[in-house]
Amino acid sequence: MKSLSSLRKRFEAWMLEDDSPLDAEIGRGLEAPVGDEARQWSADAFVHLETAAEDSRLALMEEEHRSYERLHAWYERRGAKLVNRVYRVMAVVVLLMVVFFLMSTVVALPPFGAADNPYNNEVSERYIEKGVEETGAVNFVAGMILDYRAFDTFGESTVLFVAACSVILLLKLGEHKPDEPPTPAMLEAEYDDRHHEPKNDAVLQLAARVLTPVILIFGVYVILNGHLSPGGGFSGGAIMGAGLMLYLNAFGFQKTERFFTYRTFRWATFLPLMTYAGLKSYSFFMGANHLQSGIPLGIPGEILSSGLILPLNICVGLIVTCTMYGFYTLFRKGGM
Numbered sequence: 001m002k003s004l005s006s007l008r009k010r011f012e013a014w015m016l017e018d019d020s021p022l023d024a025e026i027g028r029g030l031e032a033p034v035g036d037e038a039r040q041w042s043a044d045a046f047v048h049l050e051t052a053a054e055d056s057r058l059a060l061m062e063e064e065h066r067s068y069e070r071l072h073a074w075y076e077r078r079g080a081k082l083v084n085r086v087y088r089v090m091a092v093v094v095l096l097m098v099v100f101f102l103m104s105t106v107v108a109l110p111p112f113g114a115a116d117n118p119y120n121n122e123v124s125e126r127y128i129e130k131g132v133e134e135t136g137a138v139n140f141v142a143g144m145i146l147d148y149r150a151f152d153t154f155g156e157s158t159v160l161f162v163a164a165c166s167v168i169l170l171l172k173l174g175e176h177k178p179d180e181p182p183t184p185a186m187l188e189a190e191y192d193d194r195h196h197e198p199k200n201d202a203v204l205q206l207a208a209r210v211l212t213p214v215i216l217i218f219g220v221y222v223i224l225n226g227h228l229s230p231g232g233g234f235s236g237g238a239i240m241g242a243g244l245m246l247y248l249n250a251f252g253f254q255k256t257e258r259f260f261t262y263r264t265f266r267w268a269t270f271l272p273l274m275t276y277a278g279l280k281s282y283s284f285f286m287g288a289n290h291l292q293s294g295i296p297l298g299i300p301g302e303i304l305s306s307g308l309i310l311p312l313n314i315c316v317g318l319i320v321t322c323t324m325y326g327f328y329t330l331f332r333k334g335g336m
Helices: 002-017 021-030 036-108 122-135 140-148 150-171 184-196 202-224 233-256 262-288 309-333
Strands: none
Touching: 122 140, 140 150, 140 309, 150 262, 150 309, 202 233, 202 309, 233 309, 262 309
């Protein structure tokens, strides 16, 4: 009783300032009798309030349900058409804006071939006038990407290696030892590969027997002559990767794994990447300290020339070949 009296005195001034329904309810509760009668009144009031709250909740749920039904009905009648129209209009507006900004950029570009263009600067002049003398490469592009900007090319090769590792982690189904049975996922992938792409096409196999050696040899030629003519590691590696894919499509994994397995893939990507890093680290260190690297440039135009460009082209070609073939096998069957 003392506690209720003190509580009533404490809230009396505040209740007089605001005549809201909540305050009135609190006031009526404080003025309720004390003792057994008060406890009985409180229980009845509690039941009443719980019932009112439950009725209010059910009414809100029913109203929400009716609102959803009206919304779905409106969408089926008119909303879908309105949304599609707005989407099409916005798509056209966005495309027109993109075309406008692209055309504005093209119009603002300087005339092609003009002597005062920004790209006609001392950098391109240095590549053209002293490229053969400083790199030994007749192909200016090879001298630029594998000598002047070899660090960028190393980054691109690293991106390919990291991308291949990421795809392997995501898609590779795993390996099993010879004495262990394959997992159900491996068996299912093997069945799908055999069922959807059967390896019994005589025309395809004959074409692969004839073309695969030619494609691989041509890819090697493009890589080895990258410093002498258009080509190099990227284009030659893409050609060799296509040759391996053709052979795989014709004869399947069983015959291809005789000379190209997952172990071959790991070493054929890791060793060239580390060789590239080691060779260019040595070249960067000697150049930064103004020291002679001791690597002869050879006679421009000969196969053994251009210093480190030839071995770097070979490293890039191997990385590109393995990456392309690895991507194809992983997306096709989840392994090699």
